[in-house]
Amino acid sequence: MSTHLLDRLGLREAAGADALTTGRKTFVPVHLGNHDVTIATVLDEIAADPTLLPPRTGHLGNWEDIAAGRSGPMDFNTAICGGGHGYPLIYGFTRTEADMEGGDEAYQPGSLIEGGKRHTLALHSWDGTGFVRRDRSRALFCPLVQAEVDGELHPLVDLHWQRMQDLGYPFKQWAAALTDHAALVTDMLTLLLEQAAAQGRNQAFAELISQAVRLDGEVARCDLRPDNAGYLLDGHRYPSARALAETVLLTVRALVEPAEFFTRLPELPPVLPVMSLQLTNVLFALLDMHHPDAPPGTRESPFITHLHWGARAMAGCPPRRGGYLSRRSTVRSLRALTDPLTAHFDEAAPMAFVLLPAQAFMLCPPSTSPDDTEILAGLFATVRAAGPSAAYETTLGWLDGNGERLSGYLRSRFRSGSGVPADGTPREPAVPVEPEGFRELSFRQACGAVAAFEEVLG
Template sequence: MSVPVLERLGLSPSATGTAALATGEKPYATLHFGTLDVPVGSLLDLVRDTEDLLPPRTGHLGNWEDIALGRSGPMDFNTAVCAGGYGYPLVYGFTRTEADTEGGDDVYLPGSLVDGGRRTTLPLYTWDGRAFVRRDRSRPLFCALTLTELDGELVPLVELHRRRMATVPGYHFRQWADSLNDHAPLVTDMLCLLLEEARGRQNPRAAFAELISHAVRPDGSVGRCEIHQDGGGYVIEGHRYPSARAFAEAAMLTVDALTEPRRFFSRMHDIPPVLPVISIQLSSVLFGLLGTHLPDDPMLPGEDPFLTHLHWGARAMAGCPPRRGGYLARKSTVRSLRAITRPLVRHFDEIRPLCFALLPAQIFMLCPPDTEQRDIDLLADLFRAVCAAPDNTHDTTVGWLVTHQERLSPYLRGRFRESSGIPTDAALRAPATPVEPDGFRSLTFRQACAVVAAFEEVLR
């Protein structure tokens, strides 16, 4: 990419707030495309026309079969991105099984198998200090430290889902843990530096929390944690690690549990009683610095003077600004990401300032399945109305929905229900392909986000 991505889209440093990155004044910036008047089609064409560039779409470990077949309701935006050639599925495995209590993954349902809208719960096992025992669903379990039963054998839950993902045609899944493992020495060195740097901050506990957000025990129980200094060591949930390197290496054990699960489970007697889990803030920085937007050739020298990382974020990460922004663009999050990136840029010669260019995947919820022609025609009508009143997108959409929402299919309306995930109602749905209605590519990202936000407000 000889010409920087943002420049190819006609975006100036003043428009994107990246001038401070170019001068080295700032080490990090989040650029949310949902706040920009960039036509959706311009970005999609750029991705398709740029060799090596393919933004990740970070989905969770779990059930992707119905997603790949375009019959997963709100999760169809994954289908539009990954099957449409605009991105690839980068699977984030530091998640928890769904449970009877809150805190588990009720969207991808990793503690179950979902096929054709039918859900089968899996038996779940974790370590009790002597053996693997079956657990109930009273609490979420850390996926990486959980096993299930298959054909009379205990197998890692991670392995089961990886096997299933490998059979999905047309999808090239990559695992975030594999990226961390591929650069394990560098990631460990980075974490060591960040831990030592956090000790000298005005509020060390808050600085530690930006790096390590949770602690997990061998029995799969996981929760938020605090890190305490103890001389030159670090104490987490009552367990002391004698040095930053010992602590960082322990954090990488959860990566091993995702990349080499059988080897990990074979040595449970040697696993420390508490393991630190890398935070989503640190992961977000590493998504960019490890080059996941260049999946076939990561860690290239890239652009000068800063790195632009394109990334498809979903409902929590990206949201639909300005009415509902995601967590990555919050001022508090940006401050954390900037604090994490600054010492890495200063210390490591290969690390450049980072622009995290956040692409809102939810805009593809406006692309109906090819099995619903009426929805396709109706959405094209809406987009014509939006383009005719470009400065009043939200109100135009709300007014249009008042008149037309009942004509939309229940399937399309169901995409916008709050907290909805992969359908498990056992309804028989034909495989489908998301269709970009006429006018979709002409919408700007700002307009497309405003349309989705209006749909959420009216249809929920």
């Protein structure tokens, strides 16, 4: 199936399918924002295969207004997950919003938002003897936080997860896929840690464990180094690579079984390892998260073709921003992980990571703004007539004469740093509408148009 899909998308050469087949390469990213594959082609392929559904990796937090189609810049989630083009795969290793930088300002997990109104939660974390209320001066690691509701403490993860279950979206936890394969993931991480120790390269550890979290919820970059047969993590010694790998899975399990995790908190080591984003991205593909409902034991061969809806950080929006996944330094790190995994584990295979830029759907106005739909249809006709590589410059020129015709809501989608609106402004529920000509755009054209919107309105 892998090769046939790449052939139908016209991406066989871009993905280096021959090199993946022979194992000469074990990881190749393909960013559709750099290719002339139409949106219609991709959506039709997804619709035609009942087992294929690319994940849209969103964060733990406030999805109520996203599901209602009134989340401003986050409406691309509505278009993808509500439209059946992908499913919401929830990544919970994020931090609460805070006065300092580093918290999740997009999904704002330290608050409850609905109807544009924000209610700030009272957050508690461990102080060594019990849970105490924390102020908003610093961001806290979500899996280690409890929120006070009606005088009782609830795991922050549970609080949001229960609310999300009422929205009708097919939410899945990234962490559950890992814990379902805990033995395999532990074996893989053990091998990678042992190889990192043998290399004597600090970056090799950062590619596996990027941060450490203390029991009070403070998370930061860490110092991890070998210590004879063991490992020192910010001064705390783990006796072996396997012991460290098992503790990595412990923090993952905190997202799936938070209540049980909190009962064990007093007996845990003072500093816990946090799995890196690089390893997370590898596991997205290796654990078949693009086939969320496939029968157990199915495996793509000779290589994996992983389709994934990436947003601002992961995919960016070429030509202005390419996202982190396709950077050369990231690809080097990912291959440093996939090379030994494919060599040592039958369950692993080389992978083509096909990145679908979710921000293309920012060009789909809500049903409450019909004038925007008509105006953007005119833009799309102009962009298509200008040719595949001219979308960015064409849209810049179009915005100079037409940008003010668009609604304030649509314009606000492209402001930098914006997330789910919490300004108290009432907005009617809506669904994203595809203007005429939207699906005929290539992903490269759509990304070029969005990049121009960000340049002018950001």
